[in-house]
Amino acid sequence: MTSVDHLDLNLLRVFQAIVEERSLTKAGERLALSQPAVSYSLGRLRTLFDDPLFVRTRAGMQPTPVALELAGIVGKALDMVRVALRYAERFDPATSTRTFRLSLSDAGEMAYLPAICRALRERAPRVTLSVQPLPVEEIEEALRASRLDFAIGNLPELMPRTRHQVLFEETYVCMTGRRRGLPVGAALSLEQFVRAAHVNVKSVEHSHHALDDALRAQGVGRNIALEVPHFVALPSVLSVTDLYATLPKRLARILNRDNAFRLYELPVTLPPAPVTMHWHEHFHEDEGNAWMRALLAEIVERFDE
Incomplete structure (x- = not known):
């Protein structure tokens, strides 16, 4: 029986990257690893789970039934680890080098992004804001998987399923x-x-x-x-x-x-169309997430003043 005491969490990161990218090369680029390093990690994973996990085809690295079953479990486990590590960090906006990822339409970029950037430069000069517009149907999963921290827009589909705050009503x-x-x-x-x-x-x-x-x-x-x-x-x-x-x-x-x-x-x-800010439950108590939510709400709500 394999003991968790000897498990390298980086192997699970490699597994998740291959599942999502279907390519050893792309998985390596995503994780800043060489292809030989990814191949070596895949070999260790195959030994660990006693299964090929991925089969090379013309369409890419296709997961085996075992890999497909593991994908959801591994994804949730890594999400929980990321959340735990966030809680271990005290957030100081003056010194933090954290990256926040925000889904925002081009209308939102034109309307709010300049003021958001100005406020960040004044209050959190080392923080990075990555704007990653996503299709509406992909936002909830991106929030759940920690690929996205916030989404702002007219997103009524998300209101029953995510933490959210109504910022204003658009006409x-x-x-x-x-x-x-x-x-x-x-x-x-x-x-x-x-x-x-x-x-x-x-x-x-x-x-x-x-x-x-x-x-x-x-x-x-x-x-x-x-x-x-x-x-x-x-x-x-x-x-x-x-x-x-x-x-x-x-x-x-x-x-x-x-x-x-x-x-x-x-x-x-x-x-009126409610413009809302959305985030996932697992970051609701996170200091950095809460600070950034407050800043975004302040900027967007005060836009017309």
């Missing part, structure tokens, strides 16, 4: 080029809105369906002329076309700082 406006929009002070009617050609921002990081649902309830829909994955494309597109775009009001104010566009209230009523 939306319509924006178009100043030379092509309605006269100053004019209201945008539903008929004009439907007749216009629109840019639709369709991002993997968020999914806002409220506008189309509201239009559908009135028996109409948008004329989509262009779909883009990010809000950052809107200024250059709207400035040279007659297209309209619907976007968060806070972001619209940023993009319209030079008064280059016209903003209109939407001709349909949308429910």
Whole structure:
């Protein structure tokens, strides 16, 4: 029987990396190990579990049934070790070299990232913030697996399943080029809105369906002329076309700082969209995580002040 007293935890890290990467080379790059070192560790793992664990195929290193069964157990075990080590560290923002990983859409990057970075440089100059936008459906697992510390956005799907804090409720406006929009002070009617050609921002990081649902309830829909994955494309597109775009009001104010566009209230009523911050239960009491949560909430909540 194998004793845990003689188990090298680094072997489990190698095992997890091979499971997720399906490649010895990529696993080595991820762990900063040479391929021979990864191969040696795999040999030790095979001896430890008395199983090949991985079989080389054209599609990569495919796990055996034993490896597949072990993958979930090993992943949870490493998560618990990481949590335990975090608790062993006292967090001092002035000296910490910790890296925090945040999932944020491009709208969030444009709106909040400058202020977040400024605050970090002033209060925690050695801390690193890694922005890692993820598809909505991947965020919960990334938080659970400690690949992500926080996610901020309109993420109603996550609210029942993660720790979260409502930061504010977002509203939306319509924006178009100043030379092509309605006269100053004019209201945008539903008929004009439907007749216009629109840019639709369709991002993997968020999914806002409220506008189309509201239009559908009135028996109409948008004329989509262009779909883009990010809000950052809107200024250059709207400035040279007659297209309209619907976007968060806070972001619209940023993009319209030079008064280059016209903003209109939407001709349909949308429910406010809660913008929330999410984190995993296993970091709820962690000092560093709690400190960073407080900073993020302070910046985002005070954005309009």
